[in-house]
Amino acid sequence: MLPRAFYERPTxxxxxxxxxxxxxxxxxxxxxxxxxxxTEAYIGEDDPACHAAPGPTTRNAPLYGPPGIAYxxxxxxxxxxxxxxxxxxxxxxxxxxxxxEPIDGLRLMSTRRAGDGRALSRHELCRGPGNLTKAMGITLxxxxxxxxxxxxxxxxxxxxxxxxxxxxxxxIRVATDRPWRCWITHHSSVSGPHSxxxxxxxxxxxxx
DNA sequence: CGTTCGATGCACT
DNA sequence: GTGCATCGAACGT
Numbered sequence: 012m013l014p015r016a017f018y019e020r021p022t023x024x025x026x027x028x029x030x031x032x033x034x035x036x037x038x039x040x041x042x043x044x045x046x047x048x049x050t051e052a053y054i055g056e057d058d059p060a061c062h063a064a065p066g067p068t069t070r071n072a073p074l075y076g077p078p079g080i081a082y083x084x085x086x087x088x089x090x091x092x093x094x095x096x097x098x099x100x101x102x103x104x105x106x107x108x109x110x111x112e113p114i115d116g117l118r119l120m121s122t123r124r125a126g127d128g129r130a131l132s133r134h135e136l137c138r139g140p141g142n143l144t145k146a147m148g149i150t151l152x153x154x155x156x157x158x159x160x161x162x163x164x165x166x167x168x169x170x171x172x173x174x175x176x177x178x179x180x181x182x183i184r185v186a187t188d189r190p191w192r193c194w195i196t197h198h199s200s201v202s203g204p205h206s207x208x209x210x211x212x213x214x215x216x217x218x219x
Numbered sequence: 220c221g222t223t224c225g226a227t228g229c230a231c232t
Numbered sequence: 233g234t235g236c237a238t239c240g241a242a243c244g245t
Contacts, residue, residue, distance in 0.1 A: 051237070060237065070230055088227030090238050107237060141238045182237055 012166050015159050018078035022097040022104040023191065026052040029095065029106055029165070030195050031172040033114060036147045037162040041119045043147045045111030045137050046170060049194035049201045051180045053094070054104045059185040063103030073155050074103035081163055083144075083154040090141030093149050095158055095165065109181075109192070111137035112200045113146070120146035139202040 013032065018025055027050075035044040053061035062071040062084075073082040073096055082094040082105050094105035113120055113136045120136050124146050137143035144150070149163070156163045174196040179187050181203055194201045 053237070062237080065231080068231075084230090084237090085228065086236060087238050088229070088236090090227095092237060094237090109237090139238070180237070184236090 012159060012164050013079075015077070015079040018095060018097050018158070019099060020097065022052045022054045022106060025095070025097045026050040026106045026191070026193050027175055029108070030175060030193065031170040033166045033168050033170075034108065034111060034147070035115075035164050035166060036149060036153075038148050040148065041116055043116035043119055044114045045143065045147070046114055046168075047108055047110075047165075048112050048198045049108075049110035050192070051107040051109055052097075052104070052191040052193075053107060054098075054191070056103060058189075060180065060183040060189075061103065061105075067103075071103065074105055076100060076155075079157060079159045081153055081156045081158055083149060083151055085151060086141075091144040091150055092140045093144055093153070107140060108143065109140045110194070110200050110202045111143050111147075112198070113137050119148075123148055134199045138200050 029047045029050050032047050033044055034047060035042065055061060056063045056066060058064060063074045067075055070084060073080055076096060077100045078097050080096045082096050083091055085091055092107060094107050096105045098104040113133060121131065124131055124136065137146050153163050158165050172195055175193055176196045177190045177193045179190055180192045
């Protein structure tokens with residue numbers, strides 16, 4: 012399990028280093044786990060796309076708390092999105108988990124997403140931030156859970172990531188110029204249109 | 220391949 | 233009342 016110090020760092024570093032790590036959720040229905048393959052950074056009140064942009068509110072309170080905490084919220088009235096709070100207490104920032112490669116509990120994931128109709132392939136199961144929370148069974152009741160020791164944790168299982176790409180964040184209408192989305196290059200569980208994925212690649216493991 | 224559009228609930232003005 | 237850190241079906245090219 013990743014120590015709190017892992018999250019208590021610059022958010023872009025955490026976003027990159029979370030790639031290859033494994034998110035695990037333990038529920039009464041069973042255990043699900045998946046390797047993180049795509050993330051986005053949301054950094055501070057000066058980032059117009061960050062939920063902290065309006066200043067402290069009831070909803071975004073977890074962003075202002077200690078790092079290593081899960082920030083979960085409902086968006087579009089339909090999807091739960093899960094973040095890992097980063098930086099330091101009083102400095103609101105987080106990493107949005109956008110896609111996983113399923114590792115454990117694939118059958119349970121399929122069941123949870125069964126309402127979607129057609130059968131889903133392995134790489135579709137946790138592709139997209141709303142889809143992965145549904146497959147993992149993550150809801151508002153997971154908000155504020157401690158990722159350093161709770162039913163929702165992130166582990167290092169020794170996976171080494173060779174190539175990382177950076178590009179603009181997806182699905183926002185402001186600050187689209189900041190390349191704060193990162194993903195494992197060429198990984199088939201990464202979200203977004205396949206064709207534009209190549210166009211967005213800014214290079215190898217470095218950002219700027 | 221691409222774009223458009225409806226579903227749906229909550230926080231915030 | 234407005235606006236989302238989305239998704240997938242339905243269309244057009």
